[in-house]
Amino acid sequence: MVFTTKDFADYINANYVAMKLNGDTDLGRKLRNNWLVPGYPTMVLFTAEGEEIDRIVGFGGKKDEYFQTVKDYTNGKNTLKDLMVQVENDPNNARLYFDIANKYNDRGEDEKALHYYEKVLELETDHSSDMYLQAEYNVAESKAYAADNPDYLQHYAKTCTDDNLKYYAYSSLARFFRMKKDQANVISVYEEALTALPDNASMMNSYAWYIFQNEVSDYYERGIEIARKAVEIEPEADSIWDTLGQLLFAAGYTDQAIEAMQRAVDLAPDETSYKNNLQRYKSARS
Structure with missing residues (x-):
């Protein structure tokens, strides 16, 4: 990740040796x-x-929140080590087990994640809560990866009624086979x-990108x-126009x-890779 804001960049450089891979x-x-990185971006x-302090998987677009998380982790707050201390003092707190499970999940430690997700299902009394439903999904995912058996995820994906969790299940299942x-x-x-999610542009983009990349x-x-x-569903998504252009x-x-990549450039003029691709395509035409 490139740190484009000065305060963020200064903080990283003051506390770490930054390396982008x-x-x-x-x-x-x-x-x-080696680090079991589940996807991009991961810090x-x-x-x-x-020794790993902690990690942040993905970026939700909230820069201030992301920066605060980095500062918290640097100060030892809400890291895996910190949560393990907290749960010792509050052993019936389902939320703590859930947060610990997510930490292990992000680290690719599926068996440990499974143990803590199952504790959530045991302790959480509201079976309709977002946390409980998310834990159900993660139990299926953790079992699939821990047992090296996709059946758990396949069954979950087919029977899940929540479209967001269904999306995650199919995405994880695709990753399993990748x-x-x-x-x-x-x-x-x-x-x-x-077929199950006919209007999910993110799933379409993932599939199309897989075809291109491979x-x-x-x-x-x-x-x-x-x-x-x-792009008909999400015409302002520059990343999908990029996928279309590359394909x-x-x-x-x-x-x-060229037309598709130009749309990507217009939507995200600061993205250098789009400009480079556009120039390469124009050069190929001439």
Whole structure:
């Protein structure tokens, strides 16, 4: 992650040695596997001795909240270590078990995460609460990864009635098969997901991006179809226009790729990669 605000950048530089890694390079893949990084972006904070303090997976767009979390973790507040101390003093607090489970989940420690999610189901009395429903999903996910068996997630994805949790279940199931390099099942999961969630532009973009990134040339036309539908649903999503542009260019539709990438540039003029892609496409046409 690039720290574009001065106060954030100054804080990071004062407390850490910052290093940005591309997870798709040889070194990036090695370190990503070592640290069990679940997705992008992920920030992992370490002590000077190399011990993980904590990590933040994803970015919800709230910069001030993100910055505060970094400061809290740096000061030892709400880290995994801190929560473990808290739960010793309050052993019937379902929320603490839930937060600890999420920490282990973000670290890829599925068996430990499963133990704490199951404690949430045991302690939480409101079975309709968001926390309980989320824990149910995470139990299915943790069992799938801990047992190396996708059946738990597949059953959950098919029977879950909450669209957000269904989205997470299918996304995790696709990741399960991606990690195994099982392309046929990745595609099957995405197709099933789009049948279950026909208007979910994020799922469409994930599928289309998978097709592009893995050069599944037999599915380029399918990827383009999906990405076009996604930008119809979310026309202001620059990342989806980027996906569409990259697929169009890969499939040989240079003029259409230029149009799509131009939309991405217009929507996010500060994103250098879009500009570079656009220039590359224009150069290829000439």
